[in-house]
Amino acid sequence: MHCLAVLLLLQYLIMKVVRFSAGSYVGCGILQGECVRTARRGRRCEADPHAPAYDLSDVKLLAPCRPSKVIALGINYKDHAKEFEHELPKVPLMFLKPATAVIGPGEAIVYPPTAQQVDFEGELGVVIRRLARKISVREARDYILGYTCINDVTARDLQRKDGQWTRAKGFDTFAPLGPWIETELDPASLLIETYLNGVRRQKASTAELIFPVSEIVSFVSSVMTLLPGDVIATGTPSGVGPMQPGDIVEVRIQGIGSLKNCVVQA
Ligand code: MG
Numbered sequence: 001m002h003c004l005a006v007l008l009l010l011q012y013l014i015m016k017v018v019r020f021s022a023g024s025y026v027g028c029g030i031l032q033g034e035c036v037r038t039a040r041r042g043r044r045c046e047a048d049p050h051a052p053a054y055d056l057s058d059v060k061l062l063a064p065c066r067p068s069k070v071i072a073l074g075i076n077y078k079d080h081a082k083e084f085e086h087e088l089p090k091v092p093l094m095f096l097k098p099a100t101a102v103i104g105p106g107e108a109i110v111y112p113p114t115a116q117q118v119d120f121e122g123e124l125g126v127v128i129r130r131l132a133r134k135i136s137v138r139e140a141r142d143y144i145l146g147y148t149c150i151n152d153v154t155a156r157d158l159q160r161k162d163g164q165w166t167r168a169k170g171f172d173t174f175a176p177l178g179p180w181i182e183t184e185l186d187p188a189s190l191l192i193e194t195y196l197n198g199v200r201r202q203k204a205s206t207a208e209l210i211f212p213v214s215e216i217v218s219f220v221s222s223v224m225t226l227l228p229g230d231v232i233a234t235g236t237p238s239g240v241g242p243m244q245p246g247d248i249v250e251v252r253i254q255g256i257g258s259l260k261n262c263v264v265q266a
Helices: 003-013 078-083 156-162 166-170 213-223
Strands: 016-022 025-032 035-038 053-055 060-062 070-074 093-097 108-111 118-120 122-128 144-151 175-182 191-196 199-205 231-233 241-243 248-253 257-265
Touching: 016 035, 060 175, 093 166, 093 213, 118 241, 122 191, 122 213, 122 248, 144 231, 144 248, 144 257, 156 166, 175 231, 175 257, 213 231
Parallel strands: 070 231, 108 257
Antiparallel strands: 016 025, 016 060, 016 175, 025 035, 035 053, 070 093, 122 144, 122 231, 144 175, 191 199, 191 248, 248 257
16 A cells, blocks of 8 residues: 555544634534544544634644543553552552642643642553443443543642642642543553653553453442543553743653643642
């Protein structure tokens, strides 16, 4: 096959779901190359050929979904367990981040005045496609819309002080999400990296996850009903560290893209 034809085919196989604003329009779209096409109403994940198309550089990308909740896993990479001198969990260790913590690519992480140490945690985010309750590991793939980057921002000093994690993980802006949802991706072995001011601070493969994606989705659905757009943060590898106001933090995942956010003083 001609290489241009292969490229065109690849462009359509790799599907990126975005939320964006352009002028007065705010909604979902499909990113095809550098072109954002409005998604067809009522039929998710399908570009509407009759709707207006925008150049990527002319739109503002928003968090790619609006979850009712963000479920996150603690200690899901062995090297991160070692760095925190934490025993390996026998079942997934879950906590919640409120939906109000979600921000999009390019938005600012606000450093709370009550915190002394705010850390980045680059993670693979799983986005749920349809209502999932008590599903099996084998069924899990059918309930996943796709994958995105998430930064599980954490006020580390407050996490240690409180013993439980709601305050430390739940501040407004503590769940940067994006830049889009990649729907055609095998999450089994993806390079995941976090950069602080351009310097790589985390590097791992999702093959190192203690509990893989399907097991996580099944496990979470055995506890709480997952709704379309809900996000599961699958845990962070070793190398987490503090950020300061003025810093730029970037989570990069192979096959998805790059999520960049700045840090500002409250
Ligand atoms: Mg985390």
